[in-house]
Amino acid sequence: MPHRPYIVGNWKMNGSRAMLAEARAIDRAAGRYPDVQVALAPPFTLIAALREAVTAMGVGGQDCHVNAKGAHTGDVSAPMLVDTGADFVIVGHSERRKDHGESDAVVRAKAEAALAAGLGTIVCVGETLEERDAGKAEAVVSAQVDGSLPTGDAAAEAVAGGKVAVAYEPVWAIGTGRVAQVPDVVAMHAAIRARLLSLYGEAGMKVRILYGGSVNFANAAELLAAEGVGGALVGGASLTAEAFLPIVAAAGSGEG
Numbered sequence: 001m002p003h004r005p006y007i008v009g010n011w012k013m014n015g016s017r018a019m020l021a022e023a024r025a026i027d028r029a030a031g032r033y034p035d036v037q038v039a040l041a042p043p044f045t046l047i048a049a050l051r052e053a054v055t056a057m058g059v060g061g062q063d064c065h066v067n068a069k070g071a072h073t074g075d076v077s078a079p080m081l082v083d084t085g086a087d088f089v090i091v092g093h094s095e096r097r098k099d100h101g102e103s104d105a106v107v108r109a110k111a112e113a114a115l116a117a118g119l120g121t122i123v124c125v126g127e128t129l130e131e132r133d134a135g136k137a138e139a140v141v142s143a144q145v146d147g148s149l150p151t152g153d154a155a156a157e158a159v160a161g162g163k164v165a166v167a168y169e170p171v172w173a174i175g176t177g178r179v180a181q182v183p184d185v186v187a188m189h190a191a192i193r194a195r196l197l198s199l200y201g202e203a204g205m206k207v208r209i210l211y212g213g214s215v216n217f218a219n220a221a222e223l224l225a226a227e228g229v230g231g232a233l234v235g236g237a238s239l240t241a242e243a244f245l246p247i248v249a250a251a252g253s254g255e256g
């Protein structure tokens with residue numbers, strides 16, 4: 001991996017204050033792996049408490065609105081995330097694209113709003129099983145990268161500063177226990193890198209490309225060692241320190 005590996009846990013709509021003990025345990029271990037950047041994205045309700053509870057790792061949101069404020073009941077803006085202690089946000093997760101009908105254009109606007117607020121941003125992309133079976137995976141993901149990644153001067157600066165990451169998450173691998181084959185992951189990460197270079201020039205090399213989709217203790221080392229894989233976005237296996245820490249360890253083992 002050319003960059004410091006980035007291991008991010010996405011708690012999705014899981015977690016209560018009782019889970020802060022897990023976050024503290026993850027944080028203590030993160031402090032023992034300074035060569036790995038570790039972060040958790042809890043539900044909005046836990047961001048402030050997590051921020052208070054941890055020292056070594058990043059804390060982020062799972063979504064933000066495209067606007068900074070206004071009449072958008074139930075939504076949370078990027079400046080609000082900053083205010084509550086977040087340092088990054090995930091945008092364009094496939095569950096948001098599916099459940100909330102988020103288009104590439106909306107995801108791009110969210111990424112740009114996040115950068116404007118000073119947040120690091122992880123932009124998610126990934127094909128469905130039907131698209132992969134139809135031989136369209138690379139075309140679909142490349143189009144998502146072209147349409148969802150932030151543009152403009154602020155984006156160029158953020159990219160050059162390493163504040164933008166892409167998470168390649170095949171939809172069929174999320175929460176299913178099905179993991180993409182390593183050669184397919186390597187090929188897709190190379191295709192994404194090509195699009196990033198086209199969008200940002202040489203600075204596109206600064207964007208870490210994470211793999212996501214049923215990453216766990218058993219497959220993490222192999223996936224993280226694969227060419228072009230700059231880290232992992234982890235759902236289910238990030239909910240406990242016991243499940244998450246072996247993934248952090250695999251990233252820090254030097255095998256990646």
Ligand code: PEP
Pocket residue numbers: 010169173174175176177212213214215233234235236237
């Ligand atoms: C995710 O939701 O980003 C994810 C990768 O989930 P899981 O690890 O549970 O497949």
